[in-house]
Amino acid sequence: MASRAVELKNVGFETGGLWLLRGVSAEVDVGQTVAIIGPSGAGKSTLISLINLMRTPTEGEIWVLGQEVRAWPVRELRQRVGMVFQSPVIFPGSVRDNVLFGLELHRRPPRDVAELLQMVDLPAHLADHAAEDLSGGQKSRVALARTLAMEPDILLLDEVTAALDVHAKREVESTLLRLKREFGKTMLWVTHDLDQARRVADEVWFVAGGRLVERGTPDEIFNEPRSEALRSFLAEGGEVRS
Numbered sequence: 001m002a003s004r005a006v007e008l009k010n011v012g013f014e015t016g017g018l019w020l021l022r023g024v025s026a027e028v029d030v031g032q033t034v035a036i037i038g039p040s041g042a043g044k045s046t047l048i049s050l051i052n053l054m055r056t057p058t059e060g061e062i063w064v065l066g067q068e069v070r071a072w073p074v075r076e077l078r079q080r081v082g083m084v085f086q087s088p089v090i091f092p093g094s095v096r097d098n099v100l101f102g103l104e105l106h107r108r109p110p111r112d113v114a115e116l117l118q119m120v121d122l123p124a125h126l127a128d129h130a131a132e133d134l135s136g137g138q139k140s141r142v143a144l145a146r147t148l149a150m151e152p153d154i155l156l157l158d159e160v161t162a163a164l165d166v167h168a169k170r171e172v173e174s175t176l177l178r179l180k181r182e183f184g185k186t187m188l189w190v191t192h193d194l195d196q197a198r199r200v201a202d203e204v205w206f207v208a209g210g211r212l213v214e215r216g217t218p219d220e221i222f223n224e225p226r227s228e229a230l231r232s233f234l235a236e237g238g239e240v241r242s
């Protein structure tokens, strides 16, 4: 397998005459966790949505597992690159139905639900419960299990713990870190929670105004910010707008 999971080469995205991202170049190694931080409206979600072609880059190239995104058959790309959102998408039906939904959609054989639930630290007996009755943290895990059922190499995580209380947040976080440790998943993890970014990331990207302004280890980003933009973002506790 390529040692680079993702490589962005001068990537830009324009819509309605507006450049939401411009000149983004960076790479993510296989098994690495990158936390993406930055003001609201900076372009963080836009950036990760380009990696599985939810949006198509206007300029530049994005290489995923050794192949440019537009050269991948989209279905296959989305199997290799899973995405999980802040509000878990839960369908009416059992936890089992919800976990197996992606496999059915892709006409792939069902997998052992108990095993998938175990991967996200949920007890097997929940398989027959109505998914809509679960707690927020449990729903997040069900959505994650649905994504993991596709055996993605790369996970795009968009504010996955933002809607959770402190306890559930830490639990989902530790589940994700275990997936990284045990299965070597590569993660691009958008978060507004700077402490979380410190805890989970091998590398942190600071995005502001549609640019990748700085990248570095958590220590470099949080203790030795180089740009004025990052310094003021950190001084405001990560709450400023782009």
Ligand SMILES: Nc1ncnc2c1ncn2[C@@H]1O[C@H](COP(=O)(O)OP(=O)(O)OP(=O)(O)O)[C@@H](O)[C@H]1O
Pocket (backbone or CB within 6 Å): 015, 016, 018, 020, 038, 039, 040, 041, 042, 043, 044, 045, 046, 047
């Ligand atoms: N289809 C679109 N057309 C025009 N503007 C858009 C479109 N999609 C997003 N935007 C704008 O692009 C900017 C970047 O959005 P994006 O969601 O990527 O930011 P973000 O950094 O993830 O923000 P947040 O942290 O608030 O989720 C925002 O100002 C948003 O309003």
